[in-house]
Amino acid sequence: MEIDNLVNQYLDKNDPSGWFEVLYTQANHDPTQVPWATLEPTPQLIQWLQKNKPSTSINNKPRAVVVGCGLGDDAQALANSGYDVTAFDISTTAINWCEQRFPDFLVNYLTADLLALPQDWQGKFDFVWECRTIQALPLNIRGKVISAIASLLKPNGKLLLLTHFQDNEKELSGPPWALSPKDLEKFIQQGLREKYRTTTPHNSKPINIACVEYVNYYSDNSTTTGA
Numbered sequence: 001m002e003i004d005n006l007v008n009q010y011l012d013k014n015d016p017s018g019w020f021e022v023l024y025t026q027a028n029h030d031p032t033q034v035p036w037a038t039l040e041p042t043p044q045l046i047q048w049l050q051k052n053k054p055s056t057s058i059n060n061k062p063r064a065v066v067v068g069c070g071l072g073d074d075a076q077a078l079a080n081s082g083y084d085v086t087a088f089d090i091s092t093t094a095i096n097w098c099e100q101r102f103p104d105f106l107v108n109y110l111t112a113d114l115l116a117l118p119q120d121w122q123g124k125f126d127f128v129w130e131c132r133t134i135q136a137l138p139l140n141i142r143g144k145v146i147s148a149i150a151s152l153l154k155p156n157g158k159l160l161l162l163t164h165f166q167d168n169e170k171e172l173s174g175p176p177w178a179l180s181p182k183d184l185e186k187f188i189q190q191g192l193r194e195k196y197r198t199t200t201p202h203n204s205k206p207i208n209i210a211c212v213e214y215v216n217y218y219s220d221n222s223t224t225t226g227a
């Protein structure tokens, strides 16, 4: 089935993430049938990791989570940089595929729904990597998707986001549905601070790619009176 038909079938059923499992199953272990699969870690993540080495010790690795991890290359790159990595995807077939590709147990791969996250993941991660999942989900759930991602961060934790971005609020017919300035503002409304943003033109589409780093800024307001 054409991807557009498959997506529309699930959007009509109000199940905007349902088509991913069908796509991964139909791909039947052939990555060329997964439109976003490159089988390489994302260059923007690698550049960030080169500049931001985690401070690690054997017993105290910082915790990272990969949202919508696809075939797992980014999760492996984070683990190789010294993070204790949880990587989740709504598609069990994608998660099984990750475990077959990377049988080294460096990463904890799990099936999970971003919109129904385990309670004990709230505020637990030092680093969140979100690459192209938000843009794959429709606009009517954007607020929920963004607040779910922000909820994963520890105080002072960092979120790195890579996404299609348009600098206006025009409605697009997706997927992908590029993020807009108002969408990026939603991260600020969740209590995050934008640390830096780069936007570059997409190499084959009339859209930009934004890479944005946020910090879950935490200020300890408790004062010591000395009394």
Ligand SMILES: C[S@@+](CC[C@H](N)C(=O)[O-])C[C@H]1O[C@@H](n2cnc3c(N)ncnc32)[C@H](O)[C@@H]1O
Pocket (backbone or CB within 6 Å): 016, 017, 020, 021, 036, 037, 038, 067, 068, 069, 070, 071, 088, 089, 090, 091, 094, 112, 113, 114, 115, 131, 132, 133, 136, 137
């Ligand atoms: C466009 S792909 C991007 C995959 C990967 N991040 C990458 O950049 O190659 C979006 C991914 O998000 C996953 N996904 C979609 N809806 C999800 C949800 N509600 N919870 C978790 N993962 C979801 C899909 O299965 C898919 O693997």
